[in-house]
Amino acid sequence: MKKKIIGLIPVRLKSSRLKQKSLLMIKKIPLIIHTYRRAKLSKKLDDVVICCDDKKIIKIAKQFNAKAILTSKKHKNGTERINEGYLKLKKKYDLIVDIQGDEPLINPSQIDKVIKFHLKNITSDIILPSLKLKNISSYNVVKVLSDNKDKVLYLSRCKVPHNFTKKSDYYLKHLSIISFKPNALTKFCKSKQTRLERIEGVELLRAIEIGLKVKTTIIKGNSFSVDIKDDFLKAKRFMEKDKLFKSYEKNL
Numbered sequence: 001m002k003k004k005i006i007g008l009i010p011v012r013l014k015s016s017r018l019k020q021k022s023l024l025m026i027k028k029i030p031l032i033i034h035t036y037r038r039a040k041l042s043k044k045l046d047d048v049v050i051c052c053d054d055k056k057i058i059k060i061a062k063q064f065n066a067k068a069i070l071t072s073k074k075h076k077n078g079t080e081r082i083n084e085g086y087l088k089l090k091k092k093y094d095l096i097v098d099i100q101g102d103e104p105l106i107n108p109s110q111i112d113k114v115i116k117f118h119l120k121n122i123t124s125d126i127i128l129p130s131l132k133l134k135n136i137s138s139y140n141v142v143k144v145l146s147d148n149k150d151k152v153l154y155l156s157r158c159k160v161p162h163n164f165t166k167k168s169d170y171y172l173k174h175l176s177i178i179s180f181k182p183n184a185l186t187k188f189c190k191s192k193q194t195r196l197e198r199i200e201g202v203e204l205l206r207a208i209e210i211g212l213k214v215k216t217t218i219i220k221g222n223s224f225s226v227d228i229k230d231d232f233l234k235a236k237r238f239m240e241k242d243k244l245f246k247s248y249e250k251n252l
Contacts, residue, residue, distance in 0.1 A: 003094035005115055007045040008085050009035055010078030011101035013054035017228050022057060022101055024232055026239050027249070031226060032057065033064045034104035034239075037248040041108035044115040045097065051085030076193065077203040079178075083189040086182070095119075096185055100176035102225045104235050105242060110219055111177055117217040118179040121150075125184035125212040128152065128204065129219045130172035140227045142202055144172040144216050152214040155202045172216070175223055178204070184212050 011032050015021045022032040029037075032050060039048045050061055050068040053075070061068035069088050075081045082098050095118055097111060110129060118127040130144040136159060145154040145161065154160070161168050180188075187210065194209040196202075207214050226232050239245055 003119060004046050004092070005044055005095045005097060006086070006089070006091075006093040007039050007042065007048040007097045007099050007111065008082040009039065009048065009050045009099045009101045010081040010085075011050060011052045011057060012073070012075075012081070013052070013056055015102075018226065018232060021226055021232065022052075023060060024226075026104055026232075026236050027245065029064070029249075030060050031104045031232075031235075032101050033060065033066060034245075035099065035101050035106060036061075036064075036066045038104075038106050038108055038244060039099050039111060041244065041248065042111045042115075043108070044112045046093070048099075049085060049089070050101070051081050053081070079185070079203055080189050083185050086185065093182065096180045096182060098178040098180065100225060102227065103176055103223055104226065105238055105244075106177070106223055107221055107244070110175065110221055110223065113219050114177050114179050114217065117215075121215055122181075123213065124215045125181050125187075126204070126207055126214045127179040128214065128216050129175040129177055130216045131175055131220075131222065132170045132218055133173050134170055136171045136173055140225070142174040144174050146172065146216050150215045150217060152208060152216050154208070155200070155205055157200055157202065172218065175219070176225055187212065 011022045024031050051071050053073045058068050069085045071081050071084045114129045139157045143156050143160050146152050191210050194206045197205040
């Protein structure tokens with residue numbers, strides 16, 4: 001029997017580093033709508049829904065025929081937000097895919113690869129993809145440490161592994177797509193914030209600390225989140241030459 005899979009996009013209006021970034025316009029389309037439309041191009045998602053905290057985003061979603069659910073403003077992170085959204089859907093799915101709303105250039109094939117990997121590793125609670133890069137310096141980028149069986153050992157904003165006795169030949173960048181089994185999402189959200197999560201400011205450290213089985217899969221390509229103004233300007237430049245944009249521009 002085919003597995004049912006939902007894509008949920010968490011977004012809050014009052015972003016801290018770049019004011020109301022979800023509503024910033026790129027090629028006359030709000031950033032959040034770019035993310036939504038690209039997720040809709042996935043071949044393995046049965047549906048996509050935006051989970052937001054403000055009626056302004058709901059209004060924009062309606063203007064662009066995007067599905068959206070209003071959630072609480074009190075959530076500490078996007079994972080808690082999609083959990084509320086999932087509960088409000090009142091439908092059962094086999095996998096819940098968290099797709100961050102601040103990646104307007106996300107590639108739907110990357111979403112499909114994460115889902116495919118999770119279906120092959122269905123005993124895992126959570127799957128997060130990573131990109132192999134030669135150098136990563138920004139604290140805004142979360143780095144992944146895994147063992148030789150793809151189990152995630154740690155997530156950090158620091159440059160890990162640290163070059164102490166030998167320079168690392170590559171680093172793993174966490175790509176903002178996360179596939180959850182529903183029970184794992186529930187367990188995560190029922191747990192309190194953990195020590196390492198609070199220190200690093202990386203929410204998925206909670207999953208590791210409470211004993212959930214987290215794996216990563218290395219995928220090719222590139223992706224980046226819009227966190228600051230320079231990221232936004234970069235996204236605008238990249239969108240000018242983006243082939244996927246042309247495939248959904250005509251449907252808006």
